[in-house]
Amino acid sequence: MFSGFKKSFLHPRNWLTWLGLGILWAMVQLPYPVIACIGRGLGKASRPFLKRREKIARRNIELCFPEMSTAEKEKLVDDNFISLGMGLLETGMAWFWRDSRVRKWFDVEGCTHLDQAMSTKKGVIAIGVHFMSLELGGRVMGLCQPMMATYRPHNSPLMEWVQTKGRLRSNKAMIDRRNLKGLVNALKSGEAVWFAPDQDYGPRGSVFAPFFSVPDAATTNGTYAVSQLSRSQMLTITMVRKPGNAGYRLHISKAFEDYPDSKIQAARYINKVIEKEILRAPGQYLWVHRRFKTRPEGAAQLYS
Template identity: 45%
Template sequence: MDRPRFRAAFLHPRYWLLWLGLGVLWLVVQLPYALLLKLGRVLGALMLLVAKSRRRIAARNLELCFPELSAAERARLLRENFASNGIAFFEMAMSWWWPSARLARLAHVEGLEHLQAAQQEGQGVILMSLHFTTLEIGASLLGQLHTIDGMYREHKNPLFDYIQRHGRERHNLDASAIERDDVRGMLKVLRAGRAIWYAPDQDYGRKQSIFVPLFGVPAATVTATSKFARLGKARVVPFTQQRLADGSGYRLTIHPPLADFPGDSEESDCLRINQWIEQAVRQCPEQYLWAHRRFKTRPEGAPKLYA
């Protein structure tokens, strides 16, 4: 996709309210990082009160995935999860507008050598990530250190789409955005020896998915990771990020490439991926995006899991 460009149409009165909101947000995120974390927790508490549908979905997911926890423990985890969502709102704006040097001070990076080794060997990389609430700032911090292309879905509001893409790509000037359905474009990038951010942890429907367990629940899991790795002749390198509890920033971890991947079957590959997802989520479950209906698609004859 071409680089985002400002258009005169963005000055039309129908965008003025959005410009106002963005301007206020820009001013707020100039505050110290510690204060933004506190404001994010307040915003998350408000979201917990008003976003009833998302609250029910997240609570149901926690019930399905952590049956060993008591109701009180899951309620506490739910509150922390919404606090993380509130913080993520400001992290998004920090990623878009903070000076690069200020943002870089928050990064604690481990395993960058795995990406560098693939680059030196001309090997494409599927940077296998997850939908943590910290994904926006994690991608921005890593993008300052290594070129990362990204899967992208255009926002319905063209002004917001422009702001979002401009904010994401400013740290990563050599990167390209690839439409989520552009399989040919993704394979081209991988065969060129580049790294692309990709997350296989959401429910994209029955098409091109198979059911394998995730937290003990049958989950429609995309088989595209195996296909992309095989056709793009790429390594699959897991990537996680975590907001540190001491307020010092974020731990970015580039894990070693998956060995012997793809394997003998798509089912075994999907199971392996879901086992890794479960392990990664258990490291910081409060920072995962539980408001997504991960188990919406069900095996034939199985009852629905969401009201």
């Protein structure tokens, strides 16, 4: 249940956070081409201060795309940091823009697929991936079909309130990703719930399956478990930034017809699905996350 504003949010310890939010709000009032220019500049400027993240991004790209030339890999790292800066301002756009302004900058491919899946009344598991524009993608997704989403609660009570308030501008509810019962109940009641299984959530509840050129990436069993318990429809919903300042496109796939009934095969299947979505715009993906941190017993670590 989303709680309201608390007086404690005005405590002096939160003043810097409020200042940052105020600056973000002011920046996203600018025309979109200006916002995009600032976002790209912020991404480039942040790189010298985020050397650890740069190292992680480069390593992930090396592991996933060993066939790329050194120049191609570096170009992908460059694009990723530009996208990182854009993602910050896209978060502000998601939280603070009016619906009419958001609608102006996106189009949808495959909306009928979601309508068809919803018409079965069995619930819909909307598989997503962690693109940098994720917050804005959630807002756009809700304008097409208000739904629920799984997430990790923020450590800061103020930021938890701010992000939840922003996310609920066009969606129904947020579900703690650990709340399996709540997630399944929502699906059984016919709701659509966004779920992103593309990160390394640790060894518990995971199996190892291929992901791009990495043969043993820890892959959550959550998708398989939720599917087995709910028997809901499954499809992908991802949003990518168009080239230039042309806005965004939301891609909605057809419902899966061949999702496996085996835990290992399901992990392999979902990783292939995620790979396909990432390849829509690889420079916009969250490569700065240590996707391959969890390793099989006895295997060498992939990050130094």
